[in-house]
Amino acid sequence: xxxxxxxxxxxxDDEAVRDSLELxxxxxxxxxxxxxxxxxxxxxxxxIHQSEQxxxxxxxxRMPGMSGxxxxxxxxxxxxxxxxxxxxxxxxIPMAVKAIQKGAMDFIAKPFHDQDLLDRIQQALRLHAExxxxxxxxxxxxxxxxxxxxxxxxxxxxxxxGNANKVIAAELSLSQRTIxxxxxxxxxxxxxxxxxxxxxxxxRLES
Amino acid sequence: MTDTNEQFSALMNAxxxxxxxxxxxxxxxxxxxxxxxxxxxSKDELFGKNVSLLMPxxxxxxxxxxxxxxxxxxxxxxxxxxxxxxxxxxxxKILPIYLSVGDYHDGxxxxxxxxIRDLSQxxxxxxxxxxxxxxxxxxxxxxxxxxxxxxxGEMAANIAHEINQPLSAIATYAQSARRxxxxxxxxxHTLKKxxxxxAEQALRAGEIIKGVxxxxxxxxxxRQRCELDKLILAVIEIARLSNEQDEIDIQLELEPGLPEVxxxxxxxxxxxxxxxxxxxxxxxxCQRAKSIVISAEATSTERVTVRVxxxxxxxxxxxxxxxxxxxxxxxxxGMGMGLSICKTIIExxxxxxxxxxxxxxxxxxxxxxxxxxxxxxxxL
Ligand SMILES: Nc1ncnc2c1ncn2[C@@H]1O[C@H](COP(=O)(O)OP(=O)(O)O)[C@@H](O)[C@H]1O
Ligand SMILES: [Mg+2]
Numbered sequence: 222x223x224x225x226x227x228x229x230x231x232x233x234d235d236e237a238v239r240d241s242l243e244l245x246x247x248x249x250x251x252x253x254x255x256x257x258x259x260x261x262x263x264x265x266x267x268x269i270h271q272s273e274q275x276x277x278x279x280x281x282x283r284m285p286g287m288s289g290x291x292x293x294x295x296x297x298x299x300x301x302x303x304x305x306x307x308x309x310x311x312x313x314i315p316m317a318v319k320a321i322q323k324g325a326m327d328f329i330a331k332p333f334h335d336q337d338l339l340d341r342i343q344q345a346l347r348l349h350a351e352x353x354x355x356x357x358x359x360x361x362x363x364x365x366x367x368x369x370x371x372x373x374x375x376x377x378x379x380x381x382x383g384n385a386n387k388v389i390a391a392e393l394s395l396s397q398r399t400i401x402x403x404x405x406x407x408x409x410x411x412x413x414x415x416x417x418x419x420x421x422x423x424x425r426l427e428s
Numbered sequence: 429m430t431d432t433n434e435q436f437s438a439l440m441n442a443x444x445x446x447x448x449x450x451x452x453x454x455x456x457x458x459x460x461x462x463x464x465x466x467x468x469x470s471k472d473e474l475f476g477k478n479v480s481l482l483m484p485x486x487x488x489x490x491x492x493x494x495x496x497x498x499x500x501x502x503x504x505x506x507x508x509x510x511x512x513x514x515x516x517x518x519x520x521k522i523l524p525i526y527l528s529v530g531d532y533h534d535g536x537x538x539x540x541x542x543x544i545r546d547l548s549q550x551x552x553x554x555x556x557x558x559x560x561x562x563x564x565x566x567x568x569x570x571x572x573x574x575x576x577x578x579x580x581g582e583m584a585a586n587i588a589h590e591i592n593q594p595l596s597a598i599a600t601y602a603q604s605a606r607r608x609x610x611x612x613x614x615x616x617h618t619l620k621k622x623x624x625x626x627a628e629q630a631l632r633a634g635e636i637i638k639g640v641x642x643x644x645x646x647x648x649x650x651r652q653r654c655e656l657d658k659l660i661l662a663v664i665e666i667a668r669l670s671n672e673q674d675e676i677d678i679q680l681e682l683e684p685g686l687p688e689v690x691x692x693x694x695x696x697x698x699x700x701x702x703x704x705x706x707x708x709x710x711x712x713x714c715q716r717a718k719s720i721v722i723s724a725e726a727t728s729t730e731r732v733t734v735r736v737x738x739x740x741x742x743x744x745x746x747x748x749x750x751x752x753x754x755x756x757x758x759x760x761x762g763m764g765m766g767l768s769i770c771k772t773i774i775e776x777x778x779x780x781x782x783x784x785x786x787x788x789x790x791x792x793x794x795x796x797x798x799x800x801x802x803x804x805x806x807x808l
Contacts, residue, residue, distance in 0.1 A: 237597035237629050244622060245600050248607040283589070310592045332596035335603035 225353075227346050228274045231255040232262045232292065233281035233308060238331070242279065245335055251342065259287035263295065270301070275353060277304045277345035282313050282320065282328070290320055297324065302352045304345040308333075355425060362422045365411045373410070376403040380416065381423060446525075446544035452537055454478045454495050466525075466546055468518035479542070484516040499538060507531055507540075512547065524551050588755065588763055591636045594629040601625045637754065650692040653800050656724055656732060657682045659693055663700040664722065667708070676711050678704070681723035687732060690803040695773045699781075702766040703736040703793045709759065710740025716789055730802035739790035743783070752781075770795075778803070 229246055231253055233239050239255040246253045256262040262269075262278075269276070282289040293305055307328035309317045317328040326348060327341050369377060372393075379389045386404065390397040413419035440447055440460035446467075449458040456474045464470055467482055474481070480491040487494075498504065510528035517523055524547040531540050601622040608618045664678055689696075700722075707720040720738045727733050743751060750756045752771050757764030767781075774781040779797040786792050 235593040235597070237625065237632070238593055238600070241597040241600035241604065241622075241625065245604040245607070248604050310589050331592050332599035335600065335607070 225350070226274045227251060228272075228276045229253040229342055229346075230262065230269065230276060230278045230303075232259060232278060232284075232289070234258060234284040235281075238281070238308075245338070246342075249339055259284060259289065259292035259295075262292065263287075266296075266299070266301075269303075270299075275346050275350045277306060277326070277342060277349055279306050279308060279342070281308045282316055283310055290316060293320060293323060293325060302349065302356075304348045304352075306341050306345055358422065359426050362411070362426050368410045369407065373403050373407050376400060377407050377411075380404065380407065381420060446542075446546075448474075448479070448542050448544070450479045450540050450542070452495065452499060452539065454480065454492055456481075457539070463544065466517070466523065466544065467515070473518075482515050484514055484522055487513065488516075515544065524548055587636060587639075587765065591633055591755070594633040594636070597629045598626050598633070601629070650694065651690055652693065653688050654691055654693050654696070656686045656689050656734070656797075659691075659696055660700065660722060660724060660734070663697045663704065666697075667701060667704045675718060676708055677719035679719055679721045681721055683723075683725040685726075686724055687726050687729070688800040689732060689797045690800045691777055691797065692773075696777075696797075699770045699773050699795065700734070700736070702770050706766060706793070707736050707738035707740065707791075710738050710742075710791065712740075714739070714741040714790075716740070726799070727796070730799055731796050732799060733794055733796050735792055735794040737786060737790065737792045739786075739788070742785055742789070742791055 229251055231239055231242050231246075233242070233255070234257055236257070239257065243253050243255055254265075256265070280289040280292060287295075289307060293307075296303065296305070304326040305320075305324075307317050307320050307325050309328050309330050314330075317325075321328065326345050329338055329341060366374075375393060376389060379392060384392070386397050386400045390400045393400070408414075408416075408419065411419055411422065413422060440458070441462075443460055443462055446463035446465075447460045448456055448463050450456055456477050456479055459471055459474050463474070467474075469481075478492070480488045483491060494505065498507065506527065507529045510526065513525060513527050515523045515525045515527075526545040526547055528543045529540055531538055533539070605619050605622040605626075608614060608622070660680070660682065664680060668678055704720065704722065711718055711720060716739045718739075720736065722734070722736050724732060724734045744758045747756055747758050752767050753764075754768040755764040756768075771781045774795045774797070777797055779795050781793070781795040783791055783793045
């Protein structure tokens with residue numbers, strides 16, 4: 222998780238606000254990329270979407286042209302998993318509340334307290350990392366599943382249902398010894414050190 | 429022929445409009461029930477009388493002339509045309525009516541039939557309509573005034589947004605600088621950029637504030653001699669309009685014979701409107717008597733004082749020393765620009781804006797203004 226680079230995308234129409242945020246983030250070793258409008262960000266989105274970085278967006282709610290709220294909507298429609306922290310000004314609170322209801326992670330009012338802002342950014346990056354890893358894990362689990370033989374798949378299903386080896390053996394009309402061998406193969410192929418972890422991997426897959 | 433007679437009188441009496449027949453000398457020969465109802469005379473009282481009985485002057489004395497004129501010249505003024513005229517009831521009441529007249533021959537005598545439509549209901553309707561229209565006009569012009577007065581509020585919202593940008597940038601640069609210093613061996617050169625930027629952004633904020641001041645001052649061109657009480661009354665109406673539920677009673681105590689002042693009426697109204705709004709806000713959040721009083725008095729030949737007194741919760745202790753500064757507000761949706769702009773306006777007019785707590789609770793905001801006489805004396 223830590224070896225993957227992190228980046229904060231800053232979208233704000235005010236040059237000084239962007240520049241000062243970039244500086245602040247750099248003082249804590251955070252990479253950032255700034256955009257002066259929602260459209261500029263969208264122009265870059267294909268690229269952003271493919272990058273393997275843990276990221277979040279600091280998004281100004283009130284901008285000329287496409288507003289922060291509209292950008293959020295567009296990103297939702299495109300299935301983006303990037304956490305958004307809205308930057309709000311005076312009197313934008315009702316708008317910000319709506320944005321949160323639509324899934325924005327948080328909002329922070331201008332002018333910001335640096336530590337508040339950095340805490341929220343860390344939280345957002347963590348959230349993205351979790352979303353990212355959950356996605357990667359479930360992709361891996363999918364691939365592991367494909368390596369199982371039909372017999373091993375049957376054994377896996379019965380294991381997940383919580384059956385003891387004896388019951389599984391009776392169910393499949395096999396010896397208990399054979400089941401033990403299948404079971405060891407399943408655990409190995411699924412990269413699961415324990416039954417508990419195997420169950421966890423499989424349940425994440427479903428959600 | 430009785431049948432025809434009965435049919436005839438049934439027809440006559442069923443008509444809603446008044447119908448009367450006169451001969452060529454103007455004597456009434458027949459009237460229907462509607463005529464009795466409209467004019468308050470009985471058939472007997474009318475029969476054989478000159479029809480001018482039912483007319484006010486000048487028609488009354490000229491009607492015989494109209495008749496002989498028509499009989500001699502055949503020139504119709506009303507016959508076959510119909511027009512709006514005035515009629516006179518027995519009670520003396522004047523009735524607006526629509527009169528149509530036709531002539532016919534009875535043997536060798538020319539006779540006339542008049543049909544009278546009562547227009548009084550239509551007239552009241554029209555009058556009411558005109559009244560309503562006038563009210564709408566007044567409302568519209570009030571609304572225009574309200575929006576002019578509240579332009580200041582909108583402008584304040586924009587300024588708040590504008591000024592928030594350099595402020596956030598300054599805060600962020602300063603916090604970054606602090607972090608840059610917070611290492612074992614800080615590289616002081618890295619501080620140059622944030623410090624330069626802070627200075628630059630502070631100047632930017634200053635420019636925006638200056639913009640507000642200029643905006644207020646630029647409007648100074650419209651100064652004129654005004655009657656203070658008229659200005660106050662106009663603002664109070666606007667304030668009443670915006671005090672929708674009439675929750676709070678707005679009272680007036682104007683000293684008679686207030687001197688004129690030399691002011692920009694719109695700006696002065698903006699000041700009053702903002703003070704009243706603040707007083708209304710303060711009253712709403714407090715359970716005490718819900719009334720505010722606006723008073724004005726001449727304190728000398730050279731000065732007038734206008735007060736807006738409320739019985740609200742008083743000035744917030746923490747904000748007390750700063751309420752005249754821009755963007756100081758204790759309200760959730762407040763802009764904090766009102767008092768700052770009011771002060772600028774009053775001082776630009778050579779007056780003072782101040783406040784004091786009231787012994788009975790609440791706050792008194794007051795401002796002074798030089799009278800028009802003293803203003804022109806000074807400029808001489
Ligand atoms: N009549 C009043 N009674 C109590 N407090 C007042 C009154 N008028 C003004 N204040 C205080 O002064 C602050 C600044 O007022 P103002 O500059 O008009 O801005 P705003 O009305 O937007 O808050 C108010 O938020 C309020 O705390
Ligand atoms: Mg105010």
